[in-house]
Amino acid sequence: MERIDTLEEEIAELRNTLLAKEKELIRLKKKWADSQRKHIDPVNDLPFKMNFNHSTKLRGKLPKWAIERYSRQILLPEIGIQGQERICASRVAVVGVGGLGCPAAAYLAAAGIGDIVLVDHDRVAVSNLHRQILHTEEDLDTNKSMSATESLRKINSRINITPYHRTLTTENVMGLVARCNVVLDCSDNVATRYLLGDACALAKTVLVSGSALKMEGQLTVYSYRAENNKNEKDLSYRGPCYRCVFPTPPPLEAVGSCSANGVAGPVPGMIGCLQAMEALKVVMGYPYEKLMVGRMLIFDAEDMSFRTVKLRPRNPECRSCSTTDNFMELMDYDNFCSEQKREEEFELKLLPDEQRISAQDLAIFLNQHQRQMGYEKRKKRKDKNTHPLLVDVRSAEEYKMCSIDGSVNYPINELSGEKLESLLEMVRARNNDVIFMCRRGNDSQIAATTVIDAVGAQHIGKVKELRGGLHEWARHVDHYFPVY
Structure with missing residues (x-):
């Protein structure tokens, strides 16, 4: 597992290096093309000289190039030559x-x-x-x-x-x-x-x-x-x-x-x-x-x-x-405005450390129970309540985009009434941890706190929360999990 993580980190670093090199190449090509391009003055760089017996009079302050460039809006009576002059100034x-x-x-x-x-x-x-x-x-x-x-x-x-x-x-x-x-x-x-x-x-x-x-x-x-x-x-x-x-x-x-x-x-x-x-x-x-x-x-x-x-x-x-x-x-x-940090920088701290679990520890925890499930399947045991419950509190649309396999969706904005009672019943029936998760680890703490306040003292120890949310899961465990 450690070797896999190392290789994935090295590959990610190489991709970043390649992207930087490609950007540099594009910039150099654009710079070279600009240096080779000839800029022709439409008035002074004519291919041949013409003899005029009269002169053109431009009405207003706009030069020839501006009249040509902005002519379609100058033609509007609501804008006109004076309006364009104001725009340009x-x-x-x-x-x-x-x-x-x-x-x-x-x-x-x-x-x-x-x-x-x-x-x-x-x-x-x-x-x-x-x-x-x-x-x-x-x-x-x-x-x-x-x-x-x-x-x-x-x-x-x-x-x-x-x-x-x-x-x-x-x-x-x-x-x-x-x-x-x-x-x-x-x-x-x-x-x-x-x-x-x-x-x-x-x-x-x-x-x-x-x-x-x-x-x-x-x-x-x-x-x-x-x-x-x-x-x-x-x-x-x-x-x-x-x-x-x-x-x-x-x-x-x-x-x-x-x-x-x-x-x-x-x-x-x-x-x-x-x-x-x-x-x-x-x-x-x-x-x-x-x-x-x-x-x-x-x-x-x-x-x-x-x-x-x-x-x-x-x-x-x-x-x-x-x-x-x-x-x-x-x-x-x-x-x-009582405005905290930007969303990506803001982190709530509502739960004690013992009720928060890192993405790496959660991955180890789930792997252990996956092996246990295999053992119980061979022994023909079917008590699902002995396994951890993953509760994703993001919106239904977010959950449909991507989720950890085996999780259940209880959107935080719907966590009241019958929906909350249903979740509390699931928590009470579990013999193992119930782990709440969201995108960045803030809503999951709020949801976990709501459950802790209502579930009963004997069940509080089961309730945990994924620290840093699914962003940390994508960063440290599953690099294919979308970050949005």
């Missing part, structure tokens, strides 16, 4: 280059936004690729802002794209949003949303906010100020900021994530495209009645429906956007 920040940020940034770059800043501290994972369309298999484990920058430069080499490979904090956020015409909130956590909401309110920068989870997406515009738009009739109008609509953070149990709840790839794609459209309308000077100011668009992919709901109006006493003495400064948003 604007600066937009995209915070989060994931499922929302990728399509949003792609369309902003294609439309000609002159300066785009991409903010993301995360790295590309294989589970991102079904929806984060600027990243490819070649970009795995590279920084998302850098990967997206390379992709956008292939879409439009005429614009300036700046990757910002770091986490936004109270120390650096103002320097970012104060220099932008629009900020797109494409983040995936509540703390960042409050940070951006307060910073944009303070900097008087429009915030286009999008979100997507499961089969539903949402879009709205915060911190709009008519005084910054000469096309407005009523320059005193001010839209609500993020804190006007959400004065206090939601409870942690009400906040979902794509990694825990899933998301259909086209849903963030749809919302990201709409975020780009709203950002373009803002920089072109559309009045607030034509923007998602004070309204929220809700998209449901399950029945392909769109509906618009009215949001709370701006609160004159809001601590973020008011001009009164009640105004507050930026704060500790992780603490304010």
